[in-house]
Amino acid sequence: MRTPSKANDVAADAGGGPEFPVGDPSAPDPCIQIRDLNAWYGDIHALCDVGFEIGHGEVLALIGPSGCGKTTLLRCLNRLNDAVEDARVTGEVTLDGQNIYSGSVDPVALRARVGMVFQKPNPFPKSIYDNVAYGARIHGLASDRAELDEIVHTSLERVGLLKEVRARLDEPGTDLSGGQQQRLCIARTIAVDPEVILMDEPCSALDPIATAKIEDLIDELSAEYVIVIVTHSMQQAARVSNRVAYMNQGQLVEVGETDRIFTNPLHKLTEDYITGRIG
């Protein structure tokens, strides 16, 4: 489903073609399947014919130079671009076999299944408790206060924040340190019990210790959730992921097992990027 080139067609510059992506785009037990995904912001063609699969139990790292469309791809997976005024998306993304862009899918319900953690910690201007409880409240996951307490406590526990904030659950979430805030945002996401967690450079605003904590957390969460993480750090991609997707100028260049990508990249662009020659 090729679309005619537009004025600022990023993909056209890359001389893109049907040869992409190289590597192995399919997963044995697919959770998310992306087909012919294209995205535009006005005239900017931000995603061009992206197609690959993300399997159950997988941590997929999205890497690529700045502006290549990683965030855009992530936002297509929970339809967060719906509300962006001149954004347009075509193609198909299925979650457990169902196309999330079909008319019958309610984006609100979809986002309860596909959670997202942002680059900059963005706790709500509410208490720590309410930050975590919010998602559970709006989706009606708890029938009484005790259940809600339970959800809040287990979520905070899982991100390792409970012992740090147990005494100050009523204080504003914005009073926490950056790393704590980011873990709070992860807790708030898992409180809704999604299947997939999207993470957009979750550690880029954090110091190395907080980063290590988040990485440990990702390891732990990967047992239960499908995780798609955008990162600019090759080390982080190598540490936390089991598959890597490399993007360049709106196109998916290469997908494959993390070890294989870092030891034996198939595409020249991938090799250049991971060895630090571009990006």
Next chain:
Amino acid sequence: MDLTSILLLLAGLAVGAFLFGRSRAQALGGGVGAARNLHSLPDYYGYFAALCAVLPPLMVLTLWAAFEERVVLALLANGLPDHLQALSPGQLDLFLNSVRNAASAASVPADPVLAAATDEYLSLGRSSRWLLSGLAVVLGAGGVAAAWRSIHPAFRARNRVETAIRWFLIAASGVAVLTTVGILLAVSFEALRFFRDVSLSEFLFGTTWSPQAAIRDDQIGSAGRFGMLPLLSGTLLIAVIAMAVAIPVGILSAMYTAEYASTRVRALARPVLEILAGIPTVVYGFFAVLMVAPWIRTIGESLGLNVAAESALAAGLVMGFMIVPLVSSLSDEAIRAVPASIREGAEALGATRSEIALDIVLPAAMPGIVGGILLAVSRAIGETMIVVMAAGLAANLSFNPLESVTTVTVQITTLLVGDQEFDSARTLAAFALGLVLFIITMLLNVVGLGYVRRYRERYE
């Protein structure tokens, strides 16, 4: 030489001194690339020289303007013929006043003594101006000379100029503060005179307001005539009605334009709302009298209620609509200032538009919204025209919105309209009311700002 020419002269002096100081610095620094050998950029030496040239004459000019008239009159009085010198101070003042009037009139007065005095007065004024111009030129030249002597490569011209700028800014803010303090003092002073006639407790807690009755001498300060409770209750009642309209309509419309409307609708809706703010209050006033009040009356009567022709409800409702744009645009700003990242965080959790707006954005925007509301309350309390026209002048101590009430501002207006003795209790009461109004709005602002600040700390 008149004041305008003196000022023009000083401006010319400033430009000259600037060019002179700059070229002197450049010469000292050694021509091209001079800046490197100088402490400051050459321009700063120019500004410094200009300041030296202009500041002393300006100071003298200010003092002169303040005292010239008095000195000239004193000199004139000393030179008057003996029979005039013998007059009592009051009569002398009267005479001097007629001299001044004659001087500003074009024709020569008929009375020869007065004519002579007027001539003398005019010539004294002329010499004073010449003296002033001479002094200004001398001081300016002296300033330039002083600048000439101080300019050398190590001279910290930039620091001097920065200091001068700082003092200039301090003076500017000083003017604003001093004006406020001055007004407050003047009002308090007159209010104190009022409280010599009427006791404070009677004024604050009395339930009857009827200043007209106190005009007759035997009744000045008579019991229960200057009780301001009815005015306070009227003000409060109308403000509450107005805010009951303005707060919900203002916040909800802001919520729509900031959160829901597309860019195009927003670009259309905001200016339209803002136009409401540009309608003169007197127009709102007759809108209230001619349309809203009769309408309320008709509806009230069909329900079997007793509605006064001029009711607090009519005034309050219309005032509320007048204030909507204020609340709305300040709320809109506050809502749009909420970071998009927070909004997206909620969206990514699966919150619907209204959930985001009410649960996330509204609480985060609250400080700004509260600030807007407090401004609006101040505005409602201070508004006069609509109330004069629509709510009447009857000082009823009542919280019935269907009755006619009056407000503090309306009473101030009626007390001061027409010819008044300046020191009658009736006139002075206006100052006391003004003082109360000032204190109320100040308290509102202090409380409001405190609230805003506390909120900010929590959510920033």
